[in-house]
Amino acid sequence: MTIHSNVTKPPPTQPVRFNRxxxxxxxxxxxxxALRTLWQSFLxxxxxxxxxxxxxxxAIGSRMEAIDGTSYGSYIVPGLIMLSVLTQSVxxxxxxxxMPQFSGTIYELLSAPISAFxxxxxxxxxxxxxxxxxxxxxxxxASLIVPVEIQHPLWMLGFLVLTSVxxxxxxxILGIWGQTFEQLQFVPSLILTPLTFLGGxxxxxxxxxxxxRTVTLFNPVLYLISGFRWSFFGxxxxxxxxxxxxxxxxxxxxxxIVSWMFKTGYRLRS
Amino acid sequence: xxxxxxxxNLNKVYDGGLQALTDVSLEIRKGEIFALLGPNGxxxxxxxxxxxxxxxxTSGSIKVNGNDAAKNFRAARAAIGLVPQEISTDMFxxxxxxxxxxxxxxxxxxxxxxIEKVLRQTALWEKRKDRIMTLSGGMKRRVMIAKALxxxxxxxxxxxxxxxxxxxxxxxxxxxxxxxxxSGVTIILTTHYIEEAEEMADRIxxxxxxxxxxxxxxxxxxxKLGRKRLSLQLQEHLEQLPGELETWPLELAGDGWELHYxxxxxxxxxxxxxxxxxxxxxxxxFKDLNTSQSSLEEIFVGLxxxx
Ligand SMILES: Nc1ncnc2c1ncn2[C@@H]1O[C@H](COP(=O)(O)OP(=O)(O)OP(=O)(O)O)[C@@H](O)[C@H]1O
Ligand SMILES: [Mg+2]
Numbered sequence: 329m330t331i332h333s334n335v336t337k338p339p340p341t342q343p344v345r346f347n348r349x350x351x352x353x354x355x356x357x358x359x360x361x362a363l364r365t366l367w368q369s370f371l372x373x374x375x376x377x378x379x380x381x382x383x384x385x386x387a388i389g390s391r392m393e394a395i396d397g398t399s400y401g402s403y404i405v406p407g408l409i410m411l412s413v414l415t416q417s418v419x420x421x422x423x424x425x426x427m428p429q430f431s432g433t434i435y436e437l438l439s440a441p442i443s444a445f446x447x448x449x450x451x452x453x454x455x456x457x458x459x460x461x462x463x464x465x466x467x468x469x470a471s472l473i474v475p476v477e478i479q480h481p482l483w484m485l486g487f488l489v490l491t492s493v494x495x496x497x498x499x500x501i502l503g504i505w506g507q508t509f510e511q512l513q514f515v516p517s518l519i520l521t522p523l524t525f526l527g528g529x530x531x532x533x534x535x536x537x538x539x540x541r542t543v544t545l546f547n548p549v550l551y552l553i554s555g556f557r558w559s560f561f562g563x564x565x566x567x568x569x570x571x572x573x574x575x576x577x578x579x580x581x582x583x584x585i586v587s588w589m590f591k592t593g594y595r596l597r598s
Numbered sequence: 599x600x601x602x603x604x605x606x607n608l609n610k611v612y613d614g615g616l617q618a619l620t621d622v623s624l625e626i627r628k629g630e631i632f633a634l635l636g637p638n639g640x641x642x643x644x645x646x647x648x649x650x651x652x653x654x655x656t657s658g659s660i661k662v663n664g665n666d667a668a669k670n671f672r673a674a675r676a677a678i679g680l681v682p683q684e685i686s687t688d689m690f691x692x693x694x695x696x697x698x699x700x701x702x703x704x705x706x707x708x709x710x711x712x713i714e715k716v717l718r719q720t721a722l723w724e725k726r727k728d729r730i731m732t733l734s735g736g737m738k739r740r741v742m743i744a745k746a747l748x749x750x751x752x753x754x755x756x757x758x759x760x761x762x763x764x765x766x767x768x769x770x771x772x773x774x775x776x777x778x779x780x781s782g783v784t785i786i787l788t789t790h791y792i793e794e795a796e797e798m799a800d801r802i803x804x805x806x807x808x809x810x811x812x813x814x815x816x817x818x819x820x821x822k823l824g825r826k827r828l829s830l831q832l833q834e835h836l837e838q839l840p841g842e843l844e845t846w847p848l849e850l851a852g853d854g855w856e857l858h859y860x861x862x863x864x865x866x867x868x869x870x871x872x873x874x875x876x877x878x879x880x881x882x883x884f885k886d887l888n889t890s891q892s893s894l895e896e897i898f899v900g901l902x903x904x905x
Binding site: 354357361435437442597 | 613673674675676680708745
């Protein structure tokens with residue numbers, strides 16, 4: 329009966345170890361904001377992707393030969409989803425932490441009994457959720473226009489979630505680092521979009537001359553798209569193991585950077 | 599009395615090299631209202647921000663209810679509510695959900711009853727569905743107060759809560775503060791309206807150039823540093839002070855119809871009897887006289903100028 333009596337209880341003033349109400353409050357707030365701006369959050373990317381399918385998939389695609397036995401219209405589906413998911417993850421992640429700094433509401437987050445891990449979990453979790461939903465909506469839109477078949481649905485979902493989380497986190501870092509709106513736009517438009525376009529969204533890298541093929545191998549986005557495409561068609565430019573490894577590596581690097589930022593108060597606390 | 603907040607040897611040097619706080623040590627007692635006074639740029643907000651975790655101290659320690667603010671930040675911060683100097687909140691959000699958000703952020707389970715209580719207390723209940731951007735400045739400031747009260751803090755920081763607030767609203771805010779104190783909340787406020795401190799505070803701290811120069815009970819401070827003024831209403835108008843009175847700290851006022859004499863209320867010899875003798879010896883007569891205690895504001899200006 330007395331076995332547990334010597335278990336030290338936390339002192340009464342010590343609140344819970346995990347601030348779940350805090351995490352939930354932030355998550356809910358971020359999701360509510362997305363719903364309020366439904367148009368920008370979901371409809372705009374869906375429409376622009378639909379246009380891609382109409383132009384590349386149907387109009388141009390009908391004159392292209394199949395790649396690896398897949399019609400061109402279907403072949404570009406995974407790449408186009410990734411294109412949107414990457415861009416939206418980065419922009420959601422960066423704005424979610426940039427705006428509070430810009431408007432001054434960050435004071436409340438900094439003064440709250442919430443750990444760095446919990447704050448990242450909430451913000452990045454919300455940003456990634458939005459991206460996953462967006463990816464699925466685009467997938468649905470695409471399947472209305474071109475035939476879509478998914479060979480490994482669980483892997484597909486896995487890659488989608490992993491990519492959304494990794495790039496939302498990357499965006500989050502960008503949002504802490506960036507001091508102006510211009511800086512926030514800079515990375516997505518000057519680095520991310522080119523990397524995505526050159527990462528095989530619209531073609532197989534086997535179509536490239538050997539030199540450019542080697543250059544492309546240094547593009548991290550290639551591995552994401554390649555892995556994601558594999559989950560659809562069962563074939564890919566590179567091994568799926570490489571894709572998984574590179575994406576996880578990217579996620580770990582981002583995690584390391586963000587925990588360093590919080591530990592040192594980088595640009596958050598003066 | 600038990601201690602709510604204990605600050606020792608706190609220093610803050612900002613990145614640019616500016617020393618905003620120098621060796622500040624301060625104990626705040628449970629349940630008191632403490633007013634922190636000081637001119638612009640003295641370091642009031644920096645001190646509050648360091649306690650609340652918004653600014654990292656360069657050195658020194660902060661304990662909230664005995665919990666180290668750095669090592670045991672959850673316990674320390676959960677006990678504190680902060681109304682910052684600047685109004686910054688999500689302008690697109692409705693009042694009620696913003697206040698409920700603050701409660702959740704501070705780790706408390708939802709409690710619509712308490713949110714309602716806070717919104718009524720701050721006279722925002724009628725406006726609870728309105729977006730914050732549609733509120734007036736004074737209402738926005740009350741939203742900031744409601745947010746800070748949402749998680750039922752034991753210690754409340756009010757950084758210039760009544761700046762830009764009309765007289766009536768200021769009075770009603772004072773009522774809210776008194777009500778909170780009655781319920782056991784410790785309150786630390788900064789203000790530039792000295793009458794506010796005079797009216798509300800139990801103790802007063804004066805900070806100047808990052809140094810805490812005085813911490814004292816309000817009444818003791820006023821007694822200790824209080825100057826009294828003797829005013830004489832003259833029978834006849836004086837063009838200027840007679841040469842014989844030049845050595846006295848006198849001032850001719852009211853177009854030559856009034857004579858002011860400032861003296862230390864606690865000095866053994868106030869000099870008043872000698873002055874009155876001297877004046878009647880010079881044939882100056884007066885119809886009336888009165889003495890008045892200097893206000894906290896005058897004390898405060900005197901203190902800051904000395905440093
Ligand atoms: N983030 C910051 N970086 C650098 N210096 C700062 C920062 N915040 C405040 N300071 C400086 O620290 C000093 C103290 O500022 P603080 O805001 O604490 O003053 P205050 O007493 O609150 O003044 P006020 O009555 O005007 O609100 C000032 O000289 C100010 O310029
Ligand atoms: Mg200030």
